[in-house]
Amino acid sequence: MGVFTTARRSRFRTVLGGAGLLAASALVLAGCAAEAGEPATDDNTSAPTTPGEDLALKVGTILPQSGALAFLGPPEEAGVNLAVQEVNEAGLGISVEAILRDSGDTTTDIATVSVTDLLSQDVSAIIGAASSAVSLTVIDQITGAGVIQFSPANTSAAFTDYDDNGLYFRTAPSDVLQGEVLGNLIATDGIATLGLLVLNDAYGTGLAEFTSGAFEAAGGTVVAEELFNEGDTSVDAQVSALAAADPEAVAVITFDQANFALPALVNAGFTGEQLYLVDGNLADFSGVFEDGLIEGAKGTLPGLDVATLGDFQDRLLEVDPALTDYSYAAESYDAVILLALAALQAGSTDAAAIAAELQAVSGGAGDGEKCNSFAECAELIAAGTAIDYDGPSGPITFDENGDPTEATIGIYQYGADNNYTRIN
Structure with a gap:
């Protein structure tokens, strides 16, 4: 495919291209965000150092x-x-x-x-x-x-x-940016219906909102969104609800709860190719899961690949x-x-x-x-x-x-x- 551009929010310009969505860079504009106030000072901050002194x-x-x-x-x-x-x-x-x-x-x-x-x-x-x-x-x-x-x-x-x-x-x-990239990635992969398994906190619900918005703007339909709380040790009920909604893919927006959420999703019939991860849970699961459990799963992570950064x-x-x-x-x-x-x-x-x-x-x-x-x-x-x-x-x-x-x-x-x- 050729290069195409989305601009769901005025503060972002995300360029997506290649054979589907493979990577994205964005320019974040000031938009209408409130101006920051003057920095505060307090007695516990260090006093200015004498010129010439290290x-x-x-x-x-x-x-x-x-x-x-x-x-x-x-x-x-x-x-x-x-x-x-x-x-x-x-x-x-x-x-x-x-x-x-x-x-x-x-x-x-x-x-x-x-x-x-x-x-x-x-x-x-x-x-x-x-x-x-x-x-x-x-x-x-x-x-x-x-x-x-x-x-x-x-x-x-x-x-x-x-x-x-x-x-x-x-x-x-x-997460306005990561959600836009993730939602468009899922849509570009040909997914028409999406479920979300979401940690119920500022990170999880915010990223879920922006992912859903981008996915639906690209023509997809979110058929289920299941929340769980920090400290929960099982998401079996949420996974059952997702399976009942029968989405073509599931976005897993969690932290290390992915250690039990991903096997539960696979056991419910979702294959690795149907799973999408995020920065909060994109981790090395070798030695944690049996080989091939999440093979084909994709995920997003802000930043450059450290392995490409020279020394x-x-x-x-x-x-x-x-x-x-x-x-x-x-x-x-x-x-x-x-x-x-x-x-x-x-x-x-x-x-x-x-x-x-x-x-x-x-x-x-x-x-x-x-x-x-x-x-x-x-x-x-x-x-x-x-x-x-x-x-x-x-x-x-x-x-x-x-x-x-x-x-x-x-x-x-x-x-x-x-x-x-x-x-x-």
């Missing part, structure tokens, strides 16, 4: 070491640790200390406890959470304290115009040799690099000062010289040159709401070993 930036993380997204914790923390190592090794006017804490999930209060601990240690920024629902439980606590919250994986559209005092940023694109994967493995999944590692790495560059640009580790420079160093101000590493960008800043950082997660380019305005959604497919590879 900056000492302290950041915390609330990334999942436990809970439904624990499989994302290792690559995200590896991305953070690699960035910290490279900034410190560069010796270009700033050092970074990272304090790693757990976010848990919405069945616990771990995130609140972790944030309280990190705020007591005078961090300038907190990286995380991975879960949009978890971030929504602590965003007021973080930004209300005058500290930056910077997520590498939040995709809920709720953050775009959230009243965050200009202190919330993310390197992952909104970035090798550098991650030097930090954590046990890594087998790289989801959101690049986005976590870029979060740290951008914070360090914004601090250098501001000449300060004050959170409000850093936040005021994040859009500029990402290229969102509309000018700046392209640079692709911390060292290269830091040298340009030292020379008084405006920069536009593009990292392993992509161009980024923040808008005034702290959202990336450019993003890539990869399309992946599962093989007989129940692991996924990018098909474009």
Whole structure:
């Protein structure tokens, strides 16, 4: 097929092409989102550093070491640790200390406890959470304290115009984009009727809404949508309802609940080719399921394929040799690099000062010289040159709401070993 374009929402232009939908990039426009307020300050943020003195930036993380997204914790923390190592090794006017804490999930209060601990240690920024629902439980606590919250994986559209005092940023694109890509992928595959199995939280219901909208706009019909709650250990009733509706395919919008949801769907008669996954559950299931259980299933994942990024994967493995999944590692790495560059640009580790420079160093101000590493960008800043950082997660380019305005959604497919590879 030739290239065709959809524009279901004014803030997105998604280009889809090739033999069906294989990958997509999008330009996220400002639209009519509310303007962010002025960044807040508080006594727990670091005071501006004396000119000429090396900056000492302290950041915390609330990334999942436990809970439904624990499989994302290792690559995200590896991305953070690699960035910290490279900034410190560069010796270009700033050092970074990272304090790693757990976010848990919405069945616990771990995130609140972790944030309280990190705020007591005078961090300038907190990286995380991975879960949009978890971030929504602590965003007021973080930004209300005058500290930056910077997520590498939040995709809920709720953050775009959230009243965050200009202190919330993310390197992952909104689910408006992923939903559009997923819905069009399913339609392009020739599916006419769709069922959805959905985690009932901000991430799940938001992504389901945008997926359904795109699928129906492409001519398909959603015949069933079944919700379940965080903490549920079975989705048998929901799967039975989906089977009764007899859709040609099912979009599985979950976190690690896919470990029991996918076998239940297969047992109900849905084959791998009828299943579509998302970033929250696109994981390596080799050794988890019997061979071939979900062969042919497809899924979407924001970001570039780490395996194609030169030596970035090798550098991650030097930090954590046990890594087998790289989801959101690049986005976590870029979060740290951008914070360090914004601090250098501001000449300060004050959170409000850093936040005021994040859009500029990402290229969102509309000018700046392209640079692709911390060292290269830091040298340009030292020379008084405006920069536009593009990292392993992509161009980024923040808008005034702290959202990336450019993003890539990869399309992946599962093989007989129940692991996924990018098909474009």
